[in-house]
Amino acid sequence: MDSSSPADAPVVRAPLHAPVAHLVRGGVIEGVHHGSVVVLGADGEAAFRLGDTEAAFYPRSALKPVQAVAMVRAGLPLDGDLLSLAAASHSGEECHLAGVRRILDLAGLGEEDLRNVPDMPFDPAVRDAWVRAGRGPSRLAQNCSGKHAAMLSTARLNGWSLTDCLDPAHPLQRAIAETVEDLTGQRVARVTVDGCGAPLFAVSLHGLARAVARIVTAAPGTPEARVADALRAHPEMASGADRDVAALMRAVPGLLAKDGFEGVEAAALPDGRAIAVKIADGASRARIPVAAAALARAGVDPALLTEFAGESLLGGGEPVGCIRPVPPLDPRPVTACA
Numbered sequence: 001m002d003s004s005s006p007a008d009a010p011v012v013r014a015p016l017h018a019p020v021a022h023l024v025r026g027g028v029i030e031g032v033h034h035g036s037v038v039v040l041g042a043d044g045e046a047a048f049r050l051g052d053t054e055a056a057f058y059p060r061s062a063l064k065p066v067q068a069v070a071m072v073r074a075g076l077p078l079d080g081d082l083l084s085l086a087a088a089s090h091s092g093e094e095c096h097l098a099g100v101r102r103i104l105d106l107a108g109l110g111e112e113d114l115r116n117v118p119d120m121p122f123d124p125a126v127r128d129a130w131v132r133a134g135r136g137p138s139r140l141a142q143n144c145s146g147k148h149a150a151m152l153s154t155a156r157l158n159g160w161s162l163t164d165c166l167d168p169a170h171p172l173q174r175a176i177a178e179t180v181e182d183l184t185g186q187r188v189a190r191v192t193v194d195g196c197g198a199p200l201f202a203v204s205l206h207g208l209a210r211a212v213a214r215i216v217t218a219a220p221g222t223p224e225a226r227v228a229d230a231l232r233a234h235p236e237m238a239s240g241a242d243r244d245v246a247a248l249m250r251a252v253p254g255l256l257a258k259d260g261f262e263g264v265e266a267a268a269l270p271d272g273r274a275i276a277v278k279i280a281d282g283a284s285r286a287r288i289p290v291a292a293a294a295l296a297r298a299g300v301d302p303a304l305l306t307e308f309a310g311e312s313l314l315g316g317g318e319p320v321g322c323i324r325p326v327p328p329l330d331p332r333p334v335t336a337c338a
Contacts, residue, residue: 006181009056009189010204016052020279020329021286024337025313025321033286035263035279037329039298040209042271048297050329056189056202057278060260061089063180063201064147065227066211070179071154072223074172078103078150083230084237086150089259091240092121092130092141099237100145107153114139115166116148116196123240144196146237151198168199177201183211183224195261209276212268216256228256244288244308251304252295265291273298285310286323293325312337 015036023031036051046053068087072078078086082103090096104110119142121127130141139145155165155172165172168191176199181187184207194200203211218224231238232254235246245259248267257267263279265287275294279286289310296302313321322337324330 006184007186009187010054010202010207012056012189012202015055015057015278015280017278017280018051019326020050020277020290021323021325023313023321024324025315030321033279033281033283033290033323035277035286035290036205037278037290037294038206038209038276039294040213040272040274041298042273044210044213044272046206048294048328051278053205053276055204057205058192058194058200058202058262059208059266060194060200060262060264061144062208062258062260062264062266062276063203063211064089064260065215065231065256065258066180066183067147067176068150068227069183069215069223070176071150071172072226073179074154074175075157076150076154077106077157078153078230079226080230081234081237082146083227084234085146087227087231087258088146088238089122089143089261090146090237091123091243092126092143093123093240095237096146096240097140100140100149103146103149103153107149107156109149109152109156109162111138111140113152113162114145114148115152115163116142116144116198118142123242125242126240142196144194144198147198148196166198173199180211183214184208185210205276205278208264208266209268209274212256212258212266212276213272213274216254216268216270216274217272231256231258248288248292248308251307252300255295255300257291259287263287267291267295269298269300289323290325290329293329297329 017034020035038053039048041047118137190202235249254270262282268274292308310323312319
C-alpha cells in the first residue's frame, strides 16, 4: 500500500467480537472473555484473525509509539530513556518523575506547563507510598505525563502555541493524526479525548498491528527506528519495573510491545511479524495471556512465554483455575489449566 494514500477509515459499528479466553475454575468454564485478535506475518499479510479486526476502535495508550514517531518526525530531539518515556504509560516511579522533569527542563518548561489531568501514580505500591507521604494527585504522577511533556517540547521547538496543544486542530495534533494515518495505512475514523486529555484516534485493530510492524521494520536512524530502539532498550521507562509489558519485552528478544487501557495490546518482532489484541470488556487479566498466545501463533517460542499464561484463580488460597485462550489460539483443551 502507498503510505501516502491511506485507505478509507474503518467502519464505526458494534464490533463483532468472538470468544478469546475462558475463565476456567475446577475444570468448568465459569466465564468467557470476548475480543478480537490479529496476527501479521513478516510479509505484512494477516496470518490469523479472530473476532472483528476491521471495525473502528480506540487503541488507547497502545497508540503512543505512533504518537512518539510523529513527534520525532516533527523534530523532538529525545532518544534512549527519555524517548521511551515519551511513549509511556508509566507507573509513577521516581525514575519516571525525574525523566519527565528532564524532558520539561530541556524545553525550558516546568511541571506547571503540563496539560494532562492530575492523578495518583498508576502502580499500586507506588501509589500507596505516595498516599502515606501525604501527597495528592499531580500532573507529574499521572501515567501519561511523559507523552505530555514531549508534546509540549515538540510544540515549543516548532514555535507552536502551548496552552492549546491538545486541541485536535493544533498543528501538533494534526501532525500526529497524519502519522497515525501513514503508519496504520488507513484514515482515522473518529477523534475523541483520551483519559489524560490528549486527542485519541480511532483506527482498526488490523491498522494498529500494521503500525507497530512498520515501526520495528523501519530503516536505522529513522524516527520509527529511534522510537523502537528506545522502547526496547528501556522497557521499564515505558511502563514500570514490575509491569507485564516490560517483562514481555525482556523475555522475547527484539520485541516491541505496548499496552493500552480497556484491554489493548500491540507487539511486533524485528522482521515485521506483529499482533494486536482487544479484550471487549477491557479486562487486563485476559489481555496478556491472549497476547502471549497470539505471539506464539506468530512464531515466538512458547518457552519464552510461559510466565505470561495469566495468574492462577484461587480457591481458599490455592490454585483452582486459570485464564485459558480459546482454540485455535491455544491448542490445549479449554478446561485444562496444567
